Amino acid sequence: MRTSQYLLSTLKETPASAEVISHQLMLRAGLVRNLASGLYTWLPTGLRVLRKVENIVRDEMQRAGANEILMPMVQPADLWEESGRLDDYGPELLRLNDRHKRSFVLGPTHEEVITKLVANELNSYKQLPLSLFQIQNKFRDEIRPRFGVMRGREFLMKDAYSFHLEQECLEKTYQNMFDAYCRIFDRLGLNYRPVLADTGSIGGDASHEFHVLADSGEDDIAFSDSSDFAANIEKAEALAPTEERAEPTQNIETVELKLERLIKTTDIDLKTTVKTLLVVGASEDGEAEKLVALVLRGDHQLNEVKAESLTGIASPLTFATDEQVSAVVNCHSTSLGPKGLDIEVVVDRSAAHLSDFVCGANKNNHSFTGVNWQRDCGEINIQDIRNVVEGDPSPCGKGNIVIKRGIEVGHIFQLGDKYAQAMKCAVLNEGGKNQTLTMGCYGIGVSRIVAAAIEQNHDKYGIKWPKAIAPFQVAIVPMNMAKSARVKETAEALYEQLNQANIEVLFDDRKERPGVLFADHELIGTPILLIVGERNLDNQQIEVKDRITGEKSLMAIEDVMSLFN
RNA sequence: CGGUGAUUAGCGCAGCUUGGUAGCGCACUUGGUUUGGGUCCAAGGGGUCGCAAGUUCGAAUCUUGCAUCACCGACCA
Numbered sequence: 201m202r203t204s205q206y207l208l209s210t211l212k213e214t215p216a217s218a219e220v221i222s223h224q225l226m227l228r229a230g231l232v233r234n235l236a237s238g239l240y241t242w243l244p245t246g247l248r249v250l251r252k253v254e255n256i257v258r259d260e261m262q263r264a265g266a267n268e269i270l271m272p273m274v275q276p277a278d279l280w281e282e283s284g285r286l287d288d289y290g291p292e293l294l295r296l297n298d299r300h301k302r303s304f305v306l307g308p309t310h311e312e313v314i315t316k317l318v319a320n321e322l323n324s325y326k327q328l329p330l331s332l333f334q335i336q337n338k339f340r341d342e343i344r345p346r347f348g349v350m351r352g353r354e355f356l357m358k359d360a361y362s363f364h365l366e367q368e369c370l371e372k373t374y375q376n377m378f379d380a381y382c383r384i385f386d387r388l389g390l391n392y393r394p395v396l397a398d399t400g401s402i403g404g405d406a407s408h409e410f411h412v413l414a415d416s417g418e419d420d421i422a423f424s425d426s427s428d429f430a431a432n433i434e435k436a437e438a439l440a441p442t443e444e445r446a447e448p449t450q451n452i453e454t455v456e457l458k459l460e461r462l463i464k465t466t467d468i469d470l471k472t473t474v475k476t477l478l479v480v481g482a483s484e485d486g487e488a489e490k491l492v493a494l495v496l497r498g499d500h501q502l503n504e505v506k507a508e509s510l511t512g513i514a515s516p517l518t519f520a521t522d523e524q525v526s527a528v529v530n531c532h533s534t535s536l537g538p539k540g541l542d543i544e545v546v547v548d549r550s551a552a553h554l555s556d557f558v559c560g561a562n563k564n565n566h567s568f569t570g571v572n573w574q575r576d577c578g579e580i581n582i583q584d585i586r587n588v589v590e591g592d593p594s595p596c597g598k599g600n601i602v603i604k605r606g607i608e609v610g611h612i613f614q615l616g617d618k619y620a621q622a623m624k625c626a627v628l629n630e631g632g633k634n635q636t637l638t639m640g641c642y643g644i645g646v647s648r649i650v651a652a653a654i655e656q657n658h659d660k661y662g663i664k665w666p667k668a669i670a671p672f673q674v675a676i677v678p679m680n681m682a683k684s685a686r687v688k689e690t691a692e693a694l695y696e697q698l699n700q701a702n703i704e705v706l707f708d709d710r711k712e713r714p715g716v717l718f719a720d721h722e723l724i725g726t727p728i729l730l731i732v733g734e735r736n737l738d739n740q741q742i743e744v745k746d747r748i749t750g751e752k753s754l755m756a757i758e759d760v761m762s763l764f765n
Numbered sequence: 766c767g768g769u770g771a772u773u774a775g776c777g778c779a780g781c782u783u784g785g786u787a788g789c790g791c792a793c794u795u796g797g798u799u800u801g802g803g804u805c806c807a808a809g810g811g812g813u814c815g816c817a818a819g820u821u822c823g824a825a826u827c828u829u830g831c832a833u834c835a836c837c838g839a840c841c842a
Binding site for chain 2: 211212213214215216217218219234236237343344346458459460463470473474475476477494496498500501502503504507517519533534535536537559560587679680682683712713714715716717718719720722731733734735743
């Protein structure tokens, strides 16, 4: 490709709307352009990268034995009614009507469609197991699209689904996919980790996420500092303290200050206080909403995912309104405490281990000190409901927790029969009986990977693409070609030669000064620059510059092809 | 959804307080100059100042409403 025929579209200045580095560089290097919130056009350079990522993903999926198909992006709402997710999925699901007023949704994922398909196509256990995948645009009406294509509303995703008669077979395919994912991210040249994950709205049993490690990531990942253990913080278990709980030594005293003021104005350690949050409890149909109190140590944070998975607590987790609070206890939510609270109390393991602690007194602007659980609060329900923090013992039993940020680029689930049940996806088993299938599902955010790769591979000049996904393998950068017939001749010959060899080459034939050319190619991040100049032509040499290392070296023109062996 | 801020040429911004029909840098066009790291000089093209209503002789500027975009939050005792 010649730049004179190519939509390079690089920018000197960073558009004001871009916050994270990958978004800034994607705009500056001319990879994408914004159309509306969370919607992006992929320009030629960006699309080249996207296709490369896509092809690696496709290649490894096929190697793992999955069949590629393509499903419609627009799906009948009926299907979602059938699976029960039409309401569950919430406002992220974009709904629309056709001219006949029939309801449709834009597909945020394809469990319904594929399960329906397989239910219709498969009849016998002999056809199992089966894995299908597609690489297709998804639409999710995100609450807050941000960071460019990192969290867009329309994005490119690879979604794969596997179908099995037995759990054992599912587990085998799950492991197979896990391995395929590792090969994919290895080939992409990314620093990534598989981590234990929560299953979220897709549902199911076992699950791993694949995270690219980067400070700008939206997820917190808990690692052990001395084993392979890694888990999304949503999922990482906070172990109960192992030492004996101290016996009470203090009596309860009332302080006429709300807890917040008390902590600010005295030297009470946050770790000896508890905070009390009221949430809505799970209620049967027709039953009035109850409230449940969640109690955490003052320095800990509630883990909503853990909390809402407890029986007796509404999912999604809903905090009590001021009105609901005052209906249960005669004080403001800032003066709540577990003692004397006449509702179910769920206490975090660490909070439950305290003795002589400080808490709200359930009376406006009053607190208690010297409170003890059995002595003062009666029966309590102890659960793990907090986020782990750095230094906690790792749940794997080895080492302590370290927390890093990650960008979720892949997620695999053992789904079980949730969708197969709902969509009546079954085959005849060996005994001639109908048997519902069990499923796995496996996603990769293809467009997100492009942004994640940039987050991990850039410097002050621009993007430093891993070789496998660079938009071009090499660029020819002639010095003042317009003035030197020799330079032009050599550059043209090189271009011809590289094209013949099917090497993706960008020939910069613009009439620009060298500085402009260098700056653009470094911004775009082409791994190898071939610099053709009068300076070295007398010796039949050109200069080769490595974008990753920054190293420059001279090379005989006739040896250039050796760079690509 | 709540909060904050923004919206003036393709991009980055000034002008608004104190109303008088719009400016700077980059980019673009033309001519010259320069030529191994974003040259320099000159001339030029491009904007119903997000939209709508109002106030006024007169609105980018004041008022109101709407829209769009971005950031923060949606555990906080």
